[in-house]
Amino acid sequence: MNSGYPKWAPYVLVAPFVTVFAVFMAYPMLYSAVMAMQQTYGAKASQFVFLQNFEYLLSDPFFWKAVRNTFVFAAGSVLIQLPLSLGLAMLLNQPQVRGRVIFRLIFFSPALVGTVFIAMMFGLMFNKQGLVNFTLHGLFSGFDPVYPWLEQFVMGSLIIASLWQYVGFNMIYFLAALQNVSRDLSEAAMVDGAGPFARFRNVTIPAIRPVASFVVLLSLIGSFQLFELAWVLLNNSGGPNDQGLTVVMYLYQNGFISFDLGYASAIGWALAILLMGFALVQHRVSTIGEN
Amino acid sequence: MASTPKKKMKPGTVVMYVVLYTALIFCALVTLVPFAYLFCASLKPSAIFFDNLFLPTGDGLFGIGWEKMNFDHYKRLFSEEGFLRPILNSTFYASVTGVLATLFAATSGYALAKFQFRGRDGITKLVLAALVVPGALLFAPVYQMLYWFGMLDSYTGLIIPALAPAFGVYLFRQATVNSVPNEMLESARIDGCGEIMIFFTFVLPLIRPMMGAFLLLTFLGCWNNFIGAQIVLQTPEKMPLAVAINQLRGVYGTDYGLIMAGTVVSIVPVLALFLLLQKEFLSGLTAGAVKG
């Protein structure tokens, strides 16, 4: 593989990307790392404070609240959303299903809607007099007809909205993985007389493992960046008692509402470090699983 | 399971059918309800917008006041709000970014997968690190760079920063590892093909599903990008659709019907594209996900 090509070839191929990356990603990343060690007030003024921002961060109750909320959301996304996606993919993958294309399209379609609009739509539906309460009260007359979802069940509401947005999207990954394997292997297993559960464990799971670990990682990264959905849904705030405050929202509040970009950068880097840790752990776990 | 449908159906199979379709149709309905809500809302005049959850009641068919609904919001979008220009702008911004970002990601993904050169590992690591950095962190320095380069209030300023798709490079690296055989590259070189030509004529067709998938993903991302566009662009004529719709959301008062109509308008084009590209989208995404 390292033979027969001119030395310049790889450099030419990566050059466009690397140039843009260096200017618009790497440099800003560096810049924000420096900023994380400054106090920047009123935007222009700044003073170097070394690790003071991080020190403050560690004892900042709101940061920890944001971290906790974000974990809850991420856990909800991974533990509820992905099994749902997988289940849906397995249903759709049944050979008897007619109109698979239509179903697939329907399930995927929420991913085509911009997040701001999803938040606005769900804001209308979760309202005390909204569609959700109307339906639930209609089905179960004991259900509080004016249940305050966005006051008492904030994270749950966010998880539900993001379920709608992403279950179909993640389903596509699983579906594709299932379609790559099922035919031959599954049939072979059936010939061997394996029951559905044994087939699931021995054929399906190993087959979708790489895709699954990839999707888990993507969902984690995605849910740790939760901001726009919560921000619009909760009326540009963290919601009552900051039940919906997320890490990126806290970053945004500090950077763009309090104009404290130094602290905002520190929050961003704390999140990045956290996510890198996750990626490493996840990488370890999925490699261990393979061997 | 009934992999051979010619066999006579057993009662168990019938039950399974029922369960299967009930589950699928239920999920489909749950998915569609918000869309139905959205669409109904876009047809209701502002005066009766909140009178009913879905459709206005009346004396028409099914007890629905059909006569109360109309396409006025849509007409208004195109006449008063001049939505044609934003739609064109969005198409331009999303498709050009999509094509260029896909091309850049494909060449570097290919290079990272199939060549050995100094800096390769460094780039790979940086690409992975960039995946976890929250975008809001970079906004101020990016703005400053755009100013230095004189790219504020121009499409270049919006498009160029989007041409470093770390996620895309990662996907294309995986796709290349998985579906481009080394032997083929070697034999092409022995035949005397130039490197650029090899990429375009041999490599591209092999990673075609990923091309389609990533094109669509990028297109979608740009199509719905709102904050970025509003910060970089300043001239009203340059604004994309997402901004135009958000503009309808006034600080003092909001015309919900109009916004819902705008949302519907913004969904239709991407829905059409998805229909065209869904096959590759499916296989492309997995190609990137499978370990290489």
Added chain:
Amino acid sequence: MSRLFRLIFLFVPRESLSVGGWIIVGLALSSSIAVLSWPIPQREGLEFWLFSKGHAELYQVKTDQWNAQRDPDVHISLLSNESLQQRMLASFLSDTPAADVIEVERNFVPQAFTGPIKDVGFIDLTDRLKEEGIYDQLNGPSFAPWTSRGRIFGLPHDVHPMMLAYRADLFEAAGIDLTQVQTWDEFAEAVRPLVGDRNGDGITDYVISMWTGGGFRDQLEALLLQAGGALFDEAERMQINTELNARVLATLASWMVGPDRIAVDAPEFDPQGNQMRLDGRVLVALMPDWLGGVWEMDMPALSGKIKLMPLPAWEPGGRRTSVWGGTMLGIPKTTEDFDSAWTFAKHLYLSEELAEGLYRKHYIISPVKAFWDRSFYDEPVEFFGGQPVGRLYIDLAPQVPLRTSSPFNTYAKDRVANALYLLKEYANENQKYKPEELMDEAHRLLKSSEDLVTRQVERNVFLRSEP
């Protein structure tokens, strides 16, 4: 187009992309041509950013007038509030040009005051305002939110006095004369008979739109200001855990829980809130002048059913108004033509034409005191049952409380709004429904809010080091 594609196919094999992919490539090519050939009018002159569509429509007239008569031309850009704020911030940060004139909302100005006074991104207008006599022509309290350490950084747009709006039709039908009410306690007592399932849908209906959370933090601040409380004094010293604030919080919490509950969550600018207003499931709201225009636009069906009265006072004989919202025109330091920007700002904000337009369209009264005797303010307004709305607000204008420009005010406001939420929950759990029973907890919660704000304030090295 097809020839272009044939050319592309020479280099890139057709199989590289599916039909859909090629369609996107085709879109990219054709839309590029279309975009490049669709001319964009070249703009030279001053850039003017604002966030309110209603304002933009009115300003356009004055701006066209200016452009026809004077140089340089002014161009209006309408942005979302978030985008405006982020662009402004980015330009302050990187010292890159923003607009020449920016209209900024009250919640997004004080942050620009966090640093040393010489680093504030807006031009200090104090001396000009005083030399040109503008300072004395405008309503005094209107300058407060744009003033930091004695320096003024913006030209005020409004006064925004607050009144109480109520469903006159339904109160009349119930035989309750709200205009006799002098204090909030009397108000609560007077409206209590109206609480109940008024429309027979099985849900209890309440009276006043007031709740906890982000959507109501501005109303909460207005009520604190009315009581004489507020979170920072004129010297920007924090005063959160005070007797007055605790009393307001305890009273508001007592409105929200228990057998004597009168308040309900019916947020402004919100479809469900509006629906409740239309259905008569909520009858009373706090109404600054600008909100009337919003109601009229969003809920035309309420026309003639709403009336205004001065806010009930917290103490007998106390203040009968408050303030909510507000904008200013600021001129960033990066402008290249301050004189024109300043002249334009005055041309716009100090014009009688605009004052009349703002009033007729949005019921916003001008801060220019000389216009207050104009007859258009006396005309009966149909939406408000024939009341002379302008006159009512103008009569209250001198009583409008002063507001702080502390950069920590937004933060403090959020913390106190949260304290109210917690107090409401506490009242609910402990079944304490009387304001007196809630005072201790209110103090405790305000204390912890104060501690959090203090922590935040003490981090700021600049404010600390400055005298």
